Amino acid sequence: MIDMLRLEDIIKAFYIAKKDIKEYYLKPPTISWGIVFPVAFTLAFILKGGHHAQEIIPGLIALALFFGTTSMAAASIVFERKIGSFERLLLFPVSYIGIALGKTLSSFMFGMVSLFATLVVVLPFILNIPTYSLFLVAVLILSALMFSAFGVFISFLIKDPTNTMMIFNSIRLPMIFLCGIFIPISSLPLPLRLIAFLLPLTYSVEATRFAINGNYDVVPPIESILLMLIITILLILLTSIKIRRTIP
């Protein structure tokens, strides 16, 4: 079912990422949905949040990263599948999981650019030094990887490219309210809380909050990190299976 990931495939995954970066970084949809939009809403929420800002900043950073990575995934995969150049990847001697990893890496790298833009905007509003700086770096990197894998997986489920942003936003926007960014998960009614635990953004927000403010709501940081790791690997595997299934 799942093919092996060899060193050769990892190297090729990096080549795929490099190619995507060259091709998609300056495309309007990636810039607008992946950088301008997240930076703008982060700033808007911080300014509106007033003295609450400190509480929501961790969530906002995670959310911005989520938008940055998933936008890149959508742009590179859905578009390539539409015009038929995605199939080229299937002609190369590389495993499906190598392709899945490559697409995840390109979204990840774009996510890093988007994160940088967000941090530049957020920094003036952070009043004290993050409680656990190193942990913060690890959390953000892992979050970016997980969101990328998530975006890549969703992109392979989309059949009609004209709906891409609509589908992505109908997944992303509800998460804003379910994943503990503004409303603590602990105060959600039970059914919604259960949904929250199914959403990858939840764990990223919890861990980021812990790294910056030193506290968390329901999921302890180590559990968040572990879950994120598992979710990432699972999504990449699922994507590789999905790619195999796209072959008619």
Add this chain to the structure above:
Amino acid sequence: MSLPGCYPLHDAIIAEKLTKYYGDFLAVDHISFQVRKSEIYGFLGPNGAGKTTTVRMLCGLTRISEGKAYIYGYDINRELVAIKKLIGVVQDISNLYMELSCYDNLMFCAEMYGVPRHQRKERVMDLLRFFGLEDKKHVKFKELSKGLKRRLAIAAALVHKPKLLFLDEPTIGLDVKSKRQIWNLICKLNEKGITIFLTTHNIYEAFRLCDRIAIINRGKIIAEGTPTELRKKVSGNKIIELQVSPPIKKSTILDNVDGIIDVNIGRDNTIYITINDAIAALEGILEIVKKLSLEIVMLNLRGADAEDVFIRLIDGTEKNIGSSTRR
């Protein structure tokens, strides 16, 4: 059914009852054929015949429903990665990366095919030179003309020095000049020892380029052979073109002349008579001419050309493929 190990390695492709169903629709219908090393093998057929589907099955882009296929002895269903290293594929659409330059496109392919790092640059530059794209090195793929796009697509399929090259409709949509250039390139590549599997609906292209041709229609191979053999297969093998004044009816000829296979009357009243016995037919025709006091405007005897072969082989109901362009 023989084992893969038993196959002589000198055949580039062996297809055995290769079949593709899309749902209930049978796109490729149990076809068997062999492509020998170093030959140009053509798949000639009208739209929807199953050419692209066959190519896609042979390079792993479409699953095989039934049957088997081997490339240089490797089983497609089991050893696809090994096969991918041996083949280059040019699809029927120009699907290189739009925003990348010619150089970057080829470089990416070289990386993905695992060309050793220190050889990549040279390999890419050699290909750009060979395909006359050196001055377009930094031009983005989307900015190239159709003909140049196709050339770069072929170049991209060659970065890893494949032994077998698939070309799906390599000249479709190109003008005459670009077409000629692609034909020359194909011949040059073949001279270098690359086996070529080419699909086309252009009869002239197939007969001009290919060592052997399979004619495919509705998912079936209906004839196979060298261009000469295919010409011979058209029974009668000769056509008389006749114009008389005043014009006569088809039945006049059919009823009075021996050695005839078929009679068609073209728009300008030219009568095309397919014959298997030239002497008998000509005698009969001259008799009618004398009897009805007709004037001969034109009388030509010629061997069947590629188009006639094609049309005769594809069943009569699909004459529209060629009849409009028939001389």
